[in-house]
Amino acid sequence: MVTCTIFAVVALGLEQSSARGESGGLSETELLSAASLWGTAGWLTAVLVxxxxTMRAIRQWAPRGNEILFxxxxxxxxxxxxxxARVDARLASEQAVAMLLGxxxxxGILAAADCLxxxxxxxxxxxxxxxxLLAAGSFASGASVSAGAYEPPRQLLDLGSLPSIQPYGLAKIVAAxxxxxxxxxxxxWLTPRLIPHRHAAGASVVMIGAWTLLIIGGELxxxxxxxxxxxLPLWLDGDDLVGSDIPTAPxxxxxxxxxxxxxxxxxxVGVLITVYDRLSAQVQYWLNPWVETAEATVVDAAFAISAGGISGVGPxxxxxxxxxxxxxxxIFAVVAEELGVLGGAALLIAFALLVGVGTGIAQRAQGAHRLLAAAVTSVIGMQAFFSIAGVLRLLPHTIGALPFVAYGPLAMIGNCIAVGLLLAISDASDAGSRQLQADES
Incomplete structure (x- = not known):
């Protein structure tokens, strides 16, 4: 993150110099940019601290946790x-506060790991x-479909003077x-005769809830x-059910x-996309994004990524x-424009490594911890996949913050909770394996 500090100063400095007039003096805009630069540097210092x-807390409460993950x-x-901060310096403080809360x-999760x-x-x-959480986001959303224009639904909960929040990011972790x-x-609490069918029963309840979310929220x-x-936990359940003498389904x-x-x-989902205007508009816009659009155009994102080329236009x-x-x-288009295809690929590699580390933690864990590690890792990976694929028009564009990168207070906190759970599970798994080796020896 020290490198990111230098990068921030360079990026904001270049932005300030690009706004400088030919008169050679400091205009009011330049003075505001300078104040914003120092304020942004102050917030970044707080984030570094x-x-x-947090690293100290990891060494204190999860000394055997996977530090690569953090x-x-x-x-x-x-x-x-x-x-x-580069896009909107006014959001730098809000994003910094979200990072500190994360x-x-x-x-907090590591300190209360015994309560997991x-x-x-x-x-x-x-x-x-x-x-x-899902209801709060769904009923706050809306979509505009008129005259060929399309604006995707916004799951933002208005809190008055406080920043609007997106409850879906946190809801996905709680759902896991x-x-x-x-x-x-x-x-x-289920009899052995019903156990082979409980997977279908549980998945059916989830299916109905996902359909309801799709209809009300309109977000695929x-x-x-x-x-x-x-x-995913229903699929993994039964492979390693520790402490249960009840037979599980094959x-x-x-x-x-x-x-x-x-x-x-x-x-x-296919039927809803066909008959529901809010969903069919997403698919139609995905297939033909060159229609009249007031907002959320992926065409501008494509031009930005193309302008960046291989190495980018520069920070x-x-x-x-x-x-x-x-x-x-x-935000992925912004990164690809200024850092190029190489910067975008580096971001993809970082997410791939993060998912790989989480998968490794899940493989080493036991029982419910293995299910939880796999579930929260899949949440982070799928959020990144849908967000980037929507920008690249590989999938219909949907509203979703790129984990840890895009602005979104609740999404940031939710993803940090997922990392905290993985660190706690990693520490417990390593301690358990060492205890098992000691017992065998």
């Missing part, structure tokens, strides 16, 4: 903060919290905890992510049950003001 304190997260957060969430099983044993409470808790507690990516996140039974539910969900020399929501929806 918070990151160092390093990758810090790299993505640093790059994201730089470009958010660091605090990581430290307590939360997993209460999936009902986490499920109600998920429904509340609820799904993992349900998968591990269900054998305790969030519906798919919530559905996949909840189904993988073939689970495969048939979940495959049927997934196929039904896909057919339902602070791009034109993010030409993009809609460059600090959130299209």
């Amino acid at each position: 918070g990151g160092a304190a 390093s990758l997260m810090a790299l993505l957060m640093g790059i994201g903060w730089v470009f958010v 660091f605090a969430a990581i430290a 099983d307590w939360f997993l044993s209460r999936p009902g409470a986490c499920g109600l919290a998920t429904v509340a 905890i609820a799904a993992c808790g349900l998968a591990t507690t269900a054998p305790r 990516a969030s519906s798919v992510i919530v559905f996949a996140t909840a189904c 993988r073939s039974t689970r495969a048939r049950a979940l495959s049927g539910v997934i196929a039904t969900y896909a057919v339902g 602070g020399l791009g034109a993010p003001q030409l993009l809609h929501q460059p600090h959130n929806d299209f």
Whole structure:
């Protein structure tokens, strides 16, 4: 993150120099830019201090945790903060506060890691919290479909004088905890005869909820992510169910049950896209983005990425003001324009490494912890995939913050919670494996 500090100063300095007039004096705009530069540097210093304190907390409460995970997260957060401050310096303080709250969430999870099983044993409470967060975002959203124009729904909850928040980012992590808790507690209260069918029953409930989210919120990516996140623990459940003497369903039974539910969900999404204007507009705009659009155009993003070329136009020399929501929806286009294809590819590699580390942690974990690690890792990976694929027009463009990079307070906190859970699971798994080796020796 020290490198990101230098990068921020250079980028903001170039932006300030580009606004300088030919008179040689300092205009009012330049004085404001200088004040913004020093204020941004102050916030970044606070973030660096918070990151160092979090590293100290990791060494204190999770000394055997995977430090590569936190390093990758810090790299993505640093790059994201730089470009958010580059696009709109007024958002630098809000993003910095979100990062500091995320660091605090990581430290809090590690300090209360012993309570993780307590939360997993209460999936009902986490499920109600998920429904509340999804409902808050869904009923706050809206879409405009008129005269061929398309504006995607905005899941922003207006809090008056406070910054608007997007509840979906946090809801996906809470949904992962609820799904993992349900998968591990269900054998305790279901009879053995019903166990082979509980995977289909649980997935069916999730499917109906995902359809409801799709209809009310009109946002395809969030519906798919919530559905996949909840189904993944049901698929993994039974392979390593520690401490249970109840027979679990064979993988073939689970495969048939979940495959049927997934196929039904896909057919339902296809029908909704055909008959529902808000969804069909997303697909039509994806297939033909050159129609009249007031906002959220991926055409401008394509031109920005093309202008960047291989090595980019340079830090602070791009034109993010030409993009809609460059600090959130299209921040990947801003990165690709100023850092080029190489910078965009480096961002993709960082996400791939982050998902790979999380997958490794899940493979080494046991029981419910393995389900939870796999679920939260999939949430981060799928969010990054849908966000970048939407900008590149590989998939229909949807509203979704690029994890750790784009502006989004609740999304940032939710993703930091996911990293904190992975660090706690990694530390517990390593401690358990060492204890097992000691017992065997």
